[in-house]
Amino acid sequence: MVWRSIARTLRQCPLTVAPETVSDAATQDLADRLAAASQRRLGRSLAIRQVDAGSCNGCELEINMLNSIVYDLERFGLRFVASPRHADVLLVTGPITRNMQDALRRTYDATPDPKFVVAVGDCAVDGGVFKGSYAIHGGVDSTIPVDLVVRGCPPSPAQLLEGLRLLLEANA
Amino acid sequence: MIAAGILRAAPTAPCAPWSRHVLTPDAWAALVDALRNDRDVALLSMWADSQLVYCLFHDIGTGDFIPASVQVDAGAYRALSPVRPAAAWFERMIHDLFGHIAEGGTDNRPWLDHGHWDQHAPMSPRATPNLMAAEPPQFLPTEGDDLHQIAVGPVHAGIIEPGHFRFTAQGETIVRLEIRLGYVHKGTLGLMRGKSPRAAARFAARLSGDSTVAHSIAFARAAEAAAAVEAPARALVLRAVMAELERVANHLGDCGAIANDAAFAFLPARFGWHREAVLAAAFGAFGHRLMMDCVVPGGVAGDVAEAGILPVLAAIATELPGLLRVYDDYSSLVDRMVTTGTVRTELVNRFAAGGFVGRASGRDFDLRRAPGYAPYSDMAFEIPLLQAGDVDARFRIRAAEITVSIDLLRRLLAGLPDGPLTVPLPLATGEGIGWAEGFRGDIWTWLRLDGGQIASVFCRDPSWLQWPLLQAAVEGNIVADFPLCNKSFNCSYSGVDL
Ligand code: SF4
Helix, strand or coil, X not given: CHHHHHHHHHHCCCCCCCCCCCCHHHHHHHHHHHCCHHHCCCCCCEEEEEEECCCCCXXXXXXXXXXXXXXXXXXXXXEECCCHHHCCEEEEECCEEHHXXXXXXXXXXXXXXXXXXXXXXXXXXXXXXXCCCCCEEECHHHCCCCCEEECCCCCCHHHHHHHHHHHHHHHX | CCXXXXXXXXXXXXXXCCCEEEECHHHXXXXXXXXXXXXXXXEEEEEECCCEEEEEEEECXXXXXXXXXXXXXXXXXXXXXXXXXXXXXHHHHHHHHHCCEEECCCCCCCCCCCCXXXXXXXXXXXXXXXXXXXCCCCXXXXXXXXXXXXXXXXXXXXXXXXXXXXXXXXXXXXXXXXXXXXXXXXXXXXXXXXXXXXXXXXXHCCCXXXXXXHHHHHHHHHHHHHCCCCCCHHHHHHHHHHHHHHHHHHHHHHHHHHHHHCCCCHHHHHHHHHHHHHHHHHHHHHCCCCCCCCEECCEECCCCCHHHHHXXXXXXXXXXXXXXXXXXXXXXXXXXXXXXXXCCHHHHHXXXXXXXXXXXXCCCCCCHHHXXXXXXXXXXXXXXXXXXXXHHHHHHHHHHHHHHHHHHHHHHHHCCCCCCCECCCCCCCEEEEEEEECCCCEEEEEEEEECXXXXXXXXXXXXXXXXXXXXXXXXXXXHHHHHHHHHHHCCCCHHHHC
């Protein structure tokens, strides 16, 4: 089964979807904004550390799909790493709960410079529907500086991919 | 007197569909004493508001579900945890949110309150300001030769939710695991209060994103029960279509993820491919990949464009048997699964653990069958059951349930009734219980409406009764097998952190 399936795949076209083109205007815009931080070139490869700082886990489901063969994140030089100490990018989800704020700040501090923070999901923007709760501190930028926002509840893998590739292109 | 007798002897207050038995503190104390030697009554859920502590019991002998409550007296009530260990986390949650003290409880350490909020007991009318700096958590003491501790989290290595796992190990063997949660506590129950069911449904849908459909159904059914209305037939069938799609998508993801934790890349690749196809079909059919906010109190938010669903199901049905043969054929894979992370039947019964955790260990419980709800009540279908209780059994239950759900989906789509999608919810006052079988297991939602607004609500995620068993399942296993055990449970953090 495994070998037959692999052989079949080799004969057919790949299952991975073709990437959408990234908008030039948006790339340029982000490149300008990141210019200061990108002085030390990271190259065309970014290591990503995902941090759930209070999400409902919906955002994690879609981020996980980036690792599937359909979206195959690694073909763009993007990969998830297990420690913030190995990361260039923090991908942060959720409204920042008061109980996670400290852990998020410490994760940020453990990530070597230069680093970028991507806030993922409507909750990560400003707390989303959870805004105003006694248990919520705010959006990601209430705790650490944010470079890029990917909206959606949750954003689809395609939207996540677009955001991360923007970061890559702007950074190259 | 036996526990069920004490419950039934108490006077009742209106609650739909089952009246709530109102116990005096004395009757409650007698109930706690009776439960000590009475295995026939299971605790399914426990929650509170500012005056009462509530429980949902299951009388296993008669099959009855019995809601009960006790008045909190001078800020305290008699603890249930000495006779129902699963009550301990609920009691700690009730204390941290409402300030009620469980007298004689087995564990009175804080749970959700990590010392970072502005107030203690934030949901109580008598909340007190928090003037102290947060203190480090206390873990259970361990004694013995050559023990060492491994502290993991709250930020984990994978793309998962945050929580803290404190392992005590002897060499490679786990002697004890203690789980500390509460990191993603968002104050969801507090945010739901004072809102209309329609507005509060958005929070039920975000209690645990992977079970958004099932939580939305349980919440909608509770609101409908409290307001004494019924959703139209077409909406009920569409809800079931969404719920089964959610089950298939999650089981596909889990089956792949379990194999992935044994470093067998082929299965996650194929399972992930099909999972994506289901999510894309859900988007085509209902306009959202996870079908969030598609179930609303009174019905469903929109109609279905079902054309894309059946081909995706056919592709899964065609490939699944082959994938399971691959699983069986690779002894290096099966070797990691079989006899790993075993939970005994006695334990799942004692904790009333539902879903694949219970059904892989011989607990035959599924809300679609009992107490049942439309449209499942009229359908015959198999509920897979195994006895082994290990990672392998939890994998196989999921795989078998995918097949059952595909069959259900085909029948549901073939028999879609015509008619309206919603009924309006009157501005009612009343109390209701709703339930739904999510992919993880039984979800119970209780709420009270006051003039059409939520006065009090609790959504019980299946993970409340499964997390504690993960602690038991890993005992005696090697640390390296923890990811497998954990993935085979796949408990929700957000669902219990509220
Ligand atoms: S943005 Fe939506 S999916 Fe993401 S964590 Fe918030 S509620 Fe969940």
